[in-house]
Amino acid sequence: MFPELDPVLNTPIRLAVISTLIKVKQADFSYLLEITEATQGNLSHQLKKLKEANYIEIEKGYKGNYPHTACKLTEQGREAFENYVDSIKKYLNL
């Protein structure tokens, strides 16, 4: 019996965001836009869902005169990603 894949992570944009945050200490909104190739609206929506699941922290502030949004992975997010990778390995017999 295969474990069910985490529905929060099992979508392209959200998985791309978490995969990015595994590697970088902190990523801002424009960097995540570039990496995920999502639209602004879609990325905002997906970030909100990740925040609601407590997988990421979002810090909003200003850099110079411009609004700045930075995202960080939480411990819960890291564990969820590790479990997700373990699950897909089982599915793929890796």
Added chain:
Amino acid sequence: MDKAFDPNQSLQLISEILKKTQDSFSQNSFGFKLWGWLVSIASFITYVLISQTTVNQSYIAFPVCATIGIIASIWYYKKQRSISGTETYLNYYLNRMWLVLGFSFFLTVFISIQNDIQPFSYTLIIAGIGTTISGLTIKFRPLVMGGILFFLASASSVFISNELQPLLHGFAILAGYLVPGYLLSHQK
């Protein structure tokens, strides 16, 4: 918007993203080039002051170059951070390691001068530690070679006169910092 996908696609996406977020090696080269020039110039000035003059403050070039280096480093890393808004864990670790080693470098020079001994054998070991670890971590062989060169230069320094030690230090920094630094700046 929330379309799910299969495990194969997940794995492919994760590996694509990890490739996209690879560290920019050329970004790491700035520190090696800046400190390579400053420390080697300070070493050569010290050599000239020790061998050709009777100046008491023969190490004066080091605090002057260090001040320039600290100001330039702070300016550069603040600028980099505001441009990219992102820092990988690897760069975070390497930057902090060099910060601690840089502090150790100045403390070593200070203690050595106070004890009236040459600091160069010890500063070369510190440079060797940082350069070798950086090279091994980012898997860049010229830096590993530079680090090994520092260790060899440090061991060799005990066999030469005090007067020649800053000269050896200067050439070791040119070869161990600057050459790998420029090679690194041409990497992606």
